[in-house]
Amino acid sequence: MSITRLMPLSVDGEDDQQFMERIYQEFNLLIYKHACRYFIDQAEIDDVVQQSYLKLMKYLPKLRSLERNILPGYIVNVVKSVAIDQVRKNRRKPSVNFSELMDNFDESFVNPISLEDEDWEMVNIRQFVQAILNLPESDQNILKAKYFLEWSNKDIAGMLGIKENALRVRLHRAKQKALAIYKNEHQDER
Numbered sequence: 518m519s520i521t522r523l524m525p526l527s528v529d530g531e532d533d534q535q536f537m538e539r540i541y542q543e544f545n546l547l548i549y550k551h552a553c554r555y556f557i558d559q560a561e562i563d564d565v566v567q568q569s570y571l572k573l574m575k576y577l578p579k580l581r582s583l584e585r586n587i588l589p590g591y592i593v594n595v596v597k598s599v600a601i602d603q604v605r606k607n608r609r610k611p612s613v614n615f616s617e618l619m620d621n622f623d624e625s626f627v628n629p630i631s632l633e634d635e636d637w638e639m640v641n642i643r644q645f646v647q648a649i650l651n652l653p654e655s656d657q658n659i660l661k662a663k664y665f666l667e668w669s670n671k672d673i674a675g676m677l678g679i680k681e682n683a684l685r686v687r688l689h690r691a692k693q694k695a696l697a698i699y700k701n702e703h704q705d706e707r
Contacts, residue, residue: 533574533577536577536580536581537570537573537574537577540573540580540592541570544588544589544592545566547589547592547593548566548569548570548592548596549562549566551593551596551597551600552565552566552569552596552600553675553676553678554600554678555600555601555603555604556600556603557658557662557673557676557677561603561607564603565596565599565600565603566596568599568602568603569592569595569596569599572595572598572599573592573595576595579591644699644702645695645696645699647702648695648696648698648699648702649695651695651698652691652694652695652698656687656690656691656694656695657691659673659677659684659687659688659691660688660691660692660695662676663688670684670685670688
């Protein structure tokens, strides 16, 4: 074990601002990466990163005393704590609802969910959105990112921390679930 790994990150004569700048330079990517594990929405990720830095500033004396090899784990725990708090806060307030997007939905759906299945030709888009609302939140989020926000598979897979092939499977399954819900709700209309 190297001596530098056991030394604290703090340097003698360094003020708090300089110390936090060094924390930012060395650990910003780590903080961002861990914030992405909890959220897909960029605004929420940015909030978690910002709140993590604010929380880290509260513990400057503790951070200065930690050994360099322990500091990343401590920072990750702070990010995790902030992210969990944000998730709890989001559960209390209503989340983005697909029904809010209904007004511009028809125009935004340039390429409706594409499957080589004749069932898709008979789907009423507005009713299908209602079927999507009945899916688990994880499936809703994947469909929202793909078709409303028009993110690429690569971007969605990166945010979820999965491979693109796994994402394609999840997208396909989410679309199939939504179609099954749609069919069950509208089988009498045929």
